[in-house]
Amino acid sequence: MNAEERFNEERAGRYDADIHKAIPGYEALHGMAGALLRLDLREDARVLVVGSGTGAEIVGLGAEEPGWSFTGVDPSGDMTAIARRRVADAGLAGRADLRVGYAHDLAPGERYDAATAILVMHFLPDDGQKLELLRAVSSRLEPGSPFILADLHGEPGSAWFERFFKAWKLYQLSRGRGHEHVEEQLRELPQLVHFVPEQRILELFDEAGFVETERFYAALLFGGWVARKA
Ligand SMILES: C[S@@+](CC[C@H](N)C(=O)[O-])C[C@H]1O[C@@H](n2cnc3c(N)ncnc32)[C@H](O)[C@@H]1O
Secondary structure (H helix, E strand, O other), X not given: OOHHXXXXXXXXXXXXXXXXXXXXXXXXXXXXXXXXXXXXXXXXOEEEEEOOOOOHHHHHHHHHOOOOEEEEEEOOHHHHHHHHHHHHHOOOHHHEEXXXXXXXXXXXXXXXXXXXEEOOHHHOOOOOHHHHHHHHHHOOXXXXXXXXXXXXXXXXXXXXXXXXXXXXXXXXXXXXXXXXXXXXXXXXXXXXXXXXXXXHHHHHHHHOOEEEEEEEEEEOOEEEEEEEEO
């Protein structure tokens, strides 16, 4: 199953109501990502949002920073249709360019002052595709620009992973996420998510030309990192 199949009309339609129950600290993750970007960016910054989904990053950051403009890329037409509606409702349509596609589809000459890839790279196998995504971002950032990444990570089979995986299931149920949705997600996870340990994520950042990588978010199997284009 690829991203287009996974984030279809039915799942896209329930994403915004569901995601807060599925991901521990989802709002805090987005809030911290915004705060870290604001440390560095000018008033008229151009921000690339990879995996723009239903528009959470653009609506959140756009409301706080009236001078920033955004380019979002996402292969799911259904997620992007919702993002376009949310962005328009928030009065941000003039500052947001939402494209159905991938980071590597962006013209090689496009340049940005910051980028995010929140809950995206874990869907790609580590057979060159994770690195390709990071290089597609890195090659379009101005030197010194901040980059935020958040992903599921870990080593399936390790004691830590198996324990935290069970805790994640219990967390979702305790937050009122439907039993059938949790079971469906956990059944699909092995073919959908390509886990790597944190050490591998740090290596990939390095190979893609990012420096000063710091961890800023840890929530069961989810991690968030901020780095800088060399
Ligand atoms: C879990 S959602 C996250 C959306 C948003 N970033 C958020 O935090 O709510 C993952 C999104 O990544 C998109 N996606 C999957 N593979 C991708 C890829 N290779 N490049 C860009 N986006 C991708 C999916 O279509 C989906 O909209």
